[in-house]
Amino acid sequence: MKGSPVPTGEGSPGASVATSTSPGLRAPTRRGTELVMLSFAAGLVTLALILVELNQERSLSLRILYLGLAYLGLFACAHLAVRRWAPYADPAILPCVALLNGLGLVVIHRIDLAMEGTVFLDGSVWDPVAFKQVIWTAIGLLLFAATLKFLPDHRMLARFGYTFGLVGLVALLLPGVLPGFIAPTINGAKIWLRIGPLSIQPGEFAKILLMVFFAAFLVSKRDLFTVAGRRFLGMDLPRARDLGPLFAAWGVTVAVMVLQKDLGSSLLFFGIVLVLLYIATERAAWVVLGLGLFSGGAVIAWKLFTHVQQRVSNWQDPIARYEVIGGGYQISQSLFGLATGGIGGAGLGAGRPEMIPEANTDFITAVIGEELGFVGFAALLLIYMVFALRGLRSAIAVRDSFGKLLGGGLAFAVCFQVFIVVGGVTKLIPMTGITAPFLSYGGSSLLANYILVALLLRISAAARSPQRAPKPKPQQPAIADQHTVMVERPK
Amino acid sequence: MNTPLRRVGMAMMVMILLLLGNATWVQVINADEWRKNAYNKRVLLDEYARKRGLITVADGTVIADVKETTDRLRFLRTYNNGPVYAPVTGYLSVTYGTSGMERAENDLLNGSDDRLLARRISALITGRDPVGGNVQLTLDSKVQQVAYDQLTAKGFTGSVVAIKPETGEILAMVSTPSYDPNALASHDVKAQAEAWTQLTSKDANDPLVNRATQALYPAGSTLKVVVAAAALADGKNKDSQYTAKGTVKLPNTQTDLPNFNGTPCGPGETVSMETALAKSCNTAFGEMAGQVGASKLRRQAEKFGFNDQDLRIPLAVEPSTLGAIPDDAALWQTGIGQRDVLITPLENAVVAATIANGGKRMHPYLVSKLLGPDLKSIGDTEPDEVETAMSSANAAALRDMMIQSEINTGGEGRLQNVQVASKTGTAEHGAKPLENKPHAWYIAFAPAQKPEIAIAVIVEDGGDRGLGATGGKVAAPIGRAVMNAYLAGR
Numbered sequence: 001m002k003g004s005p006v007p008t009g010e011g012s013p014g015a016s017v018a019t020s021t022s023p024g025l026r027a028p029t030r031r032g033t034e035l036v037m038l039s040f041a042a043g044l045v046t047l048a049l050i051l052v053e054l055n056q057e058r059s060l061s062l063r064i065l066y067l068g069l070a071y072l073g074l075f076a077c078a079h080l081a082v083r084r085w086a087p088y089a090d091p092a093i094l095p096c097v098a099l100l101n102g103l104g105l106v107v108i109h110r111i112d113l114a115m116e117g118t119v120f121l122d123g124s125v126w127d128p129v130a131f132k133q134v135i136w137t138a139i140g141l142l143l144f145a146a147t148l149k150f151l152p153d154h155r156m157l158a159r160f161g162y163t164f165g166l167v168g169l170v171a172l173l174l175p176g177v178l179p180g181f182i183a184p185t186i187n188g189a190k191i192w193l194r195i196g197p198l199s200i201q202p203g204e205f206a207k208i209l210l211m212v213f214f215a216a217f218l219v220s221k222r223d224l225f226t227v228a229g230r231r232f233l234g235m236d237l238p239r240a241r242d243l244g245p246l247f248a249a250w251g252v253t254v255a256v257m258v259l260q261k262d263l264g265s266s267l268l269f270f271g272i273v274l275v276l277l278y279i280a281t282e283r284a285a286w287v288v289l290g291l292g293l294f295s296g297g298a299v300i301a302w303k304l305f306t307h308v309q310q311r312v313s314n315w316q317d318p319i320a321r322y323e324v325i326g327g328g329y330q331i332s333q334s335l336f337g338l339a340t341g342g343i344g345g346a347g348l349g350a351g352r353p354e355m356i357p358e359a360n361t362d363f364i365t366a367v368i369g370e371e372l373g374f375v376g377f378a379a380l381l382l383i384y385m386v387f388a389l390r391g392l393r394s395a396i397a398v399r400d401s402f403g404k405l406l407g408g409g410l411a412f413a414v415c416f417q418v419f420i421v422v423g424g425v426t427k428l429i430p431m432t433g434i435t436a437p438f439l440s441y442g443g444s445s446l447l448a449n450y451i452l453v454a455l456l457l458r459i460s461a462a463a464r465s466p467q468r469a470p471k472p473k474p475q476q477p478a479i480a481d482q483h484t485v486m487v488e489r490p491k
Numbered sequence: 492m493n494t495p496l497r498r499v500g501m502a503m504m505v506m507i508l509l510l511l512g513n514a515t516w517v518q519v520i521n522a523d524e525w526r527k528n529a530y531n532k533r534v535l536l537d538e539y540a541r542k543r544g545l546i547t548v549a550d551g552t553v554i555a556d557v558k559e560t561t562d563r564l565r566f567l568r569t570y571n572n573g574p575v576y577a578p579v580t581g582y583l584s585v586t587y588g589t590s591g592m593e594r595a596e597n598d599l600l601n602g603s604d605d606r607l608l609a610r611r612i613s614a615l616i617t618g619r620d621p622v623g624g625n626v627q628l629t630l631d632s633k634v635q636q637v638a639y640d641q642l643t644a645k646g647f648t649g650s651v652v653a654i655k656p657e658t659g660e661i662l663a664m665v666s667t668p669s670y671d672p673n674a675l676a677s678h679d680v681k682a683q684a685e686a687w688t689q690l691t692s693k694d695a696n697d698p699l700v701n702r703a704t705q706a707l708y709p710a711g712s713t714l715k716v717v718v719a720a721a722a723l724a725d726g727k728n729k730d731s732q733y734t735a736k737g738t739v740k741l742p743n744t745q746t747d748l749p750n751f752n753g754t755p756c757g758p759g760e761t762v763s764m765e766t767a768l769a770k771s772c773n774t775a776f777g778e779m780a781g782q783v784g785a786s787k788l789r790r791q792a793e794k795f796g797f798n799d800q801d802l803r804i805p806l807a808v809e810p811s812t813l814g815a816i817p818d819d820a821a822l823w824q825t826g827i828g829q830r831d832v833l834i835t836p837l838e839n840a841v842v843a844a845t846i847a848n849g850g851k852r853m854h855p856y857l858v859s860k861l862l863g864p865d866l867k868s869i870g871d872t873e874p875d876e877v878e879t880a881m882s883s884a885n886a887a888a889l890r891d892m893m894i895q896s897e898i899n900t901g902g903e904g905r906l907q908n909v910q911v912a913s914k915t916g917t918a919e920h921g922a923k924p925l926e927n928k929p930h931a932w933y934i935a936f937a938p939a940q941k942p943e944i945a946i947a948v949i950v951e952d953g954g955d956r957g958l959g960a961t962g963g964k965v966a967a968p969i970g971r972a973v974m975n976a977y978l979a980g981r
Contacts, residue, residue, distance in 0.1 A: 279495045322530055332530060338517050339525030340533040352533050374518040378511055385507040392500045396493050404492045412499055419506040428513040 027466045030091035031083050037095035038079055042072035045102030048348055052110045055349030071102055074141060081145035082457060085152070090394055090460035096387040097438055097453050101137055101446075103380070104439035106348070107360070107367055108133050114354040129360065129441050136443040140450035147454035154458045158402045161216025168209030171202035172252065172269070176259030187358070188307060188326075189433060190260045201444035203256075203265050204435075207413060208452055211272060215405035217245070218280035222401070249273040250293050254301070261307050264420050264434030268413070270294055275412045279405055315430035330357050334425050337370035338377070345373025360441040362433050366425045381422065384437075388415035394460030407459040410452050535585060538601040539564040542864075544623035546580055546592055546600075548630040549859060555580050555593070560678065568593075568676040574669035575639040578650075578701035579630065579806075579857060582672035586683050591701065592626060592857070595805040599624040599861055606861070606869045622864035629660035629859045629872075634944075637976035638665040641969040642950070649950040649966075650702040652840035653973055656942045658874035659844070659853030661804065662977060663946075664837070666702040668695070704808040707833035708949055711918025712771045712962070713932045714828030716889060717842060719768055719776075721783045721791035723885040729892055732761035733775035741777070742819035748777050748827075751917075751961075769895040771915065773827045780826025785816040788825065794880035796841045796852060797834075804837070804857050811838040829919060840947035843934040846889050847912070847942035850881030894939050902967035906975055910939040913970070915962030928953035933966035937974045944977045946970045 046068030053060055075098045082089050109130035118126040151157070157164070175183040175191050186192055193200045249270060256266040274290040302308045310326055318328025318335065333356045341351060351371040353359040359367050369377040388411045395407030414437050424431035435445040517525065526534065543566060546555035554576045558567045568583045570576065581591015589597055598604040602623040631653075638651035642665060653663035674686035690698050700706060722731070735756040738749040756762040756772035767775035780788055792798070792813050802808040814831020816822050824830035837855065845852040854875040861870040881889065893912035900915050916932030919925075931954055936945035948970040953960030 275499055279492055279499060282492070282495045319528065319530065332528075335517060335525045336528065336531040336533055338514070339522040340531065341518060342522050342526075343519055352536060355533070369514065369518065374514055377514050377518065381507050381510050381514070385504065388503050389500060392496060392503065396496050396500075401492060404496060408492075408496045408499055412503060415503040415506060419510060422510050423513070426510065426513050426517050428509060 027088065027464065029083075029087045031079070031087060034082070034091035034094055035076075035079055037092065038075050038098055039072065041095050041099040041102060042068060042075065044099060045071060045106060048103060048106045049109070051347065052106055052113070052349035055347055056110070056113050058113075071105075074138060078141045078144060081148055085145075085148040086457050086461035088461040088465035089457040090390050090464065092390045093387060093453060093457060093460065096383050096390070097450075099383060100380075100387075100438035103368070104364065104436075104441075105130060105133055105137065107353075107364055107371075107439070108441050110349055110371075111353045111360045111364075111367065113349070114352070114359075118354070132443075133441050133446070136446045139443070140446045143447055144450040144454045147451055148458060151454070151458055154403055154406065154455060154462060155400060157212050157406070157455075158216040158219065161213050161220075164209045165213030165217070168206040168213055169252065171209065172206035172265075173255060173259070174202055176255065185261075187433070189262045191262045191265065198443075201442065203260075203262070204444040204448035205451075207265075207269065207272070208410075208448055208455070210269070211276070211409045211413065212406060214245075214273060214276045215402055215409060218276060219401045219405060222280055245273075245277075247293075250290075250297065253294070254297050258301070258305070261305075262433065263308065263311060263430075264424075264432035267294075267420055267432060268417055268434060271416050272409055272413050275416075276405060276409050279408050280401075311430040311432065315427060318427065330363070331425075331427060331431055333357070334363055334366035335427060337366050338426065341370035341373045341377075343374045345369075345371050345376055347371060361435055362421060362431075362440065363425055364439045364441070365422050365436050368439075369426075381418070384415065384418045388412070388418075391456045391460070394456060394463045397463035398459050399463070403459045403462060407456060410456050410459075414449075414452070529588070532585060535588070536564065538597075539566055539585070541602050542566055542622045543568060543583070544600040544602070544625040544862075544864065546626045546628065548576075548628050548632045548635070550632055551627075552632050554628075562678050564678050567678055568672075570672045570676070572636075573671040573673050575635060575665070576630070577669045577672050577698075578666035578703060579628065579664050580672060581701075582675040584675040584683055584687075585678070586680060587675060587687055590699070591806060592628070595803070595807075596626050596858065596861070600626065602864075607863060624864060624869065625862040625866065626858055627860040627862060628857050629655075629662065630664065630857070631662045631977060631980075633980050634663040634973060634977045635665060638663045638969070638973045639667070639669070641972050642667040643669075645955050647950045647954045647965075647969075648696060648702075648952065649948070649954070650706065650836040651946065651948050651969065651973055652703045652836045653944055653946045653977065654840045654844040654853075654855055656844040656847035656853070656936060656945045659855045660859065660874075661837075661855055661857045662944060663973060664701075664703045664857070666700070666706075668698045670698040701806065702949075703836045704804070704806050705835070707809055707811065707835055708930055708932075708951075709918040709920050710811075710828035710832045710834040710839065711916030711930065711932050712773075712776075712828055713839055713842075713914050713916035713918075713934050713947075714832055714834070715768055715771065715776050715826075716846060716893065716914050716934070717792050717795055718780050718783065718788065718826050719764060719889055719892065720795070720846070720881050720885065721788045722764065722779050723888060724791060724881065725783050725787060727764060727779075729765040729888050730763050732763060733767055733772075733778050735759055735762040735772070736774050739774045739777060741823050742781065744820050746820065748773055748823055750774055765892045765895055768892045768914070769899040771896070776826045777823035778826075780822050781819055785822050785825075788822070789813055789816070791880070794852070794878060795845055796838055796877070802855075804855050806857065808837055809835050811835055828916060836947045836949050839932070839934050839949075840945055843914075843936050843947060844942075844945035845880045846886050846893070847936035847945045848886075849883040850879055850886035852877045852880045890939055893935075897935065900963040900967055901961075902963040902965075902971075904968040904971040904975070906937060906971055906978075909937050909974075909978060911935050911937040911971070911974065912939040912942075913967070915967060917961045926958075928957050929960055931956075931960050931965035932962045933970040935967075935970050935974065937978060944974050946973050948973070 049064055112128040112130050115126040175193055183190055183193055191201055191203050193202055253266040253270040256262055274287055277286040314321055314328045314331055318332040321327035322329055322332050348371045353367040356363045356366055368380055391411030395404050398404055417437055420432055421434045421436050423429040435442055437449050543557050545553050547553050554571050556569045558569050560567045579592055581593040583589050583593045600623045607624055634653055642649055651665045654661055670690050675683055677683050737753045737755040738747050741748050750773050756767055756770055756775055762775055797811045800810050811834040813825055816825050821830050825832055841855055854877050856872050858872055860868050863869050890912050893914055897911045897913040913935030918930040921927035931950040933948045936942040948966040950965045954965040956965050
């Protein structure tokens with residue numbers, strides 16, 4: 001493994017040593033491009049930090065420059081890790097992440113400044129969290145590098161599919177079933193595990209574990225799902241017994257919704273499963289069926305649970321429920337901020353994030369929308385889109401089914417999560433409470449997402465690296481002279 | 492698998508496009524609705540971060556000041572002599588918004604007015620904080636203080652408005668009970684809420700309402716000057732004869748229209764317009780209104796400023812009205828300022844000022860100058876003649892009749908060496924007029940030959956005289972003291 005840092009799409013790693021001998025034909029790694037874009041991101045983030053400090057009327061010092069350089073250094077290390085362990089990885093993904101994470105750090109710091117000295121009802125004083133998030137970023141990048149190093153080929157994951165699935169399921173449901181002293185209810189949701197001074201959101205990691213499981217499971221059982229059942233309304237319905245996994249996923253979703261009162265995660269999880277099923281089977285029937293199941297579940301949940309009803313009525317008319325406890329205050333403040341920011345924004349550091357509860361987690365995009373305006377908000381969404389589409393492109397380009405499925409799922413997961421949280425913040429859909437990837441404060445979310453990025457980069461590296469050693473072409477016999485080769489039947 | 496992957500890609504793009512479209516709706520197209528929502532304190536907070544302009548009275552005394560603070564709202568609005576000026580300044584509150592001049596001239600005071608644009612840009616370039624413009628009022632501090640003291644000395648609920656007839660400048664505008672706007676401007680949200688609860692409680696008697704511009708009262712006998720003006724315009728003169736009976740029946744009804752105490756207006760069958768006005772005879776003015784007719788009476792009232800739906804001084808003013816006049820009985824009652832006649836103290840002062848100004852109605856105004864932060868004027872209010880309500884000859888005739896009325900009016904505090912023209916009113920109100928204490932009115936101007944101040948005074952519910960109150964006994968002394976304060980101070 002050490003001999004060749006270049007994983008290939010086929011064959012065992014190490015078979016493509018020849019690349020080093022024929023540099024002229026070597027596919028471009030584009031690592032230089034990545035470094036330039038990373039520097040650009042670091043520049044933007046430093047500028048953002050300067051703006052915050054200026055608008056908050058704090059004295060500017062060289063400290064900011066150091067911070068910017070430290071940030072660049074952090075991502076330069078990540079860049080070196082990619083260069084070393086996944087040189088053919090997509091060059092646009094890491095800079096997107098760096099920009100999002102950097103902007104997130106600046107905004108979290110900015111919210112710290114706004115909340116400085118705030119005393120809460122229980123007597124506790126606001127605790128600045130920006131520095132903690134910097135530590136989490138560093139740990140996240142370590143995890144990122146470790147994933148790249150110890151996972152030279154993403155297909156290794158498929159072998160542990162069932163293990164991952166079990167661990168993921170337990171992790172997802174654990175906070176819901178554990179007693180309150182280990183799994184406290186915070187802001188109405190029971191999704192945290194408290195171990196000593198640390199609070200972990202296992203659901204964030206479960207998301208990735210379950211995606212690996214589903215991708216592995218669907219690839220190995222793919223044929224089963226494509227066997228046609230009855231035709232109905234022009235769609236081939238799957239056979240009843242093949243519906244098992246879908247129903248299982250649906251059951252888990254409902255359990256998450258009921259036990260943990262975490263609507264966002266259940267929606268995200270179910271959406272991912274549906275998309276994986278669709279990609280694996282290429283049949284829209286699954287999506288229709290799944291959406292039907294989900295809508296049914298959602299309607300029943302809405303009828304039964306007050307916390308679901310609350311979210312829906314807050315969404316329908318936040319102003320009417322402005323003064324109700326647990327009502328429309330938060331979403332109204334988010335909309336006020338966004339609208340007051342308008343097209344150009346109040347300016348970084350010149351808005352009023354302290355008026356939005358949960359400004360540095362679920363509602364961080366509202367703060368960005370207020371301070372950077374529609375222009376900045378749109379740019380933010382486009383960065384997410386570039387990130388997700390580059391990931392998807394890698395999935396399309398990679399040659400193995402597992403990679404395609406996992407890559408497509410990971411890319412979709414990020415995009416869908418953005419849709420759920422930003423849609424909630426901007427009142428497109430009911431607010432469900434979920435973090436904005438790479439932006440929101442929170443260690444679990446950040447660490448899990450860095451693993452996700454590492455996996456995507458690993459898949460993109462497999463997609464972009466030269467497939468086979470480009471042997472000198474003149475020595476190859478013409479196609480007509482070659483033997484017919486028996487290719488292995490796809491599993 | 493690539494086909495479904497591509498479709499998922501499309502779905503992802505659609506999701507982002509939906510978010511972008513929704514953001515466009517919230518932040519651009521529909522932004523104003525959210526921005527201007529009453530719950531949105533961001534705009535207000537931004538204003539607090541800017542040094543708000545001052546409000547000063549005519550002699551330069553600052554009545555609304557700003558103080559820099561150390562809390563999150565950088566500037567605290569402070570009001571000097573708050574209750575005296577509160578009806579004009581209004582309040583500026585983080586929680587409860589703005590009122591009065593704080594609202595009417597908000598753009599200038601907070602510095603967002605277009606006329607301050609050049610200064611804003613230069614502030615941006617030089618890096619200084621943008622500052623709001625200042626508002627200089629027409630109010631005369633001495634007259635305002637006397638008017639306030641007069642009303643509050645006996646705990647009256649009511650209002651005084653004083654206008655300079657020649658220009659329309661408002662010299663005093665008082666409304667009682669008043670309040671201290673400092674309590675609402677406090678940065679302590681709790682103190683604000685306490686003050687607000689107390690001011691809006693039932694027992695507080697609506698201190699936040701500026702009675703001068705917002706309260707509508709039956710005009711009572713003060714409307715007789717409008718009826719007389721209509722009759723004069725109709726070709727009558729001060730010697731025209733009207734019935735002198737103590738009581739008449741309203742046309743086509745069995746309802747009595749009595750004079751005050753049912754007293755006949757004179758010894759004979761008829762009495763002159765001059766005497767009828769001086770003695771405030773209801774029977775004569777009922778008949779006079781009947782002769783003039785509803786449409787001419789209404790036209791005359793409108794010439795005096797009734798029914799002006801969008802009068803801004805720049806505070807918004809409730810339009811005064813004669814009400815519907817369905818039949819002759821209603822017309823006769825309207826002739827003595829009862830029935831559905833509703834008038835603001837400001838409008839009644841405008842009536843007095845218009846007669847004083849030879850029949851020319853001037854637009855009443857409170858703001859004499861708008862000043863930039865550098866105290867350079869960016870807009871002086873020029874006196875504006877709205878229309879000629881009466882010919883100067885008729886105005887002079889009416890003035891002479893009002894001089895007789897003043898001579899005939901009792902009450903204390905008659906002005907020495909200054910001739911006053913006035914009309915009192917004792918306005919009945921409520922469902923049972925004879926059991927409700929009447930409102931006491933007094934409108935006047937002085938000196939009669941060369942008027943420099945016109946006033947309207949109302950004291951609600953008879954002041955300290957209860958059922959026996961009259962305009963002459965309760966309101967006239969206040970009006971005279973106010974005019975005296977102005978005339979003596981020159």
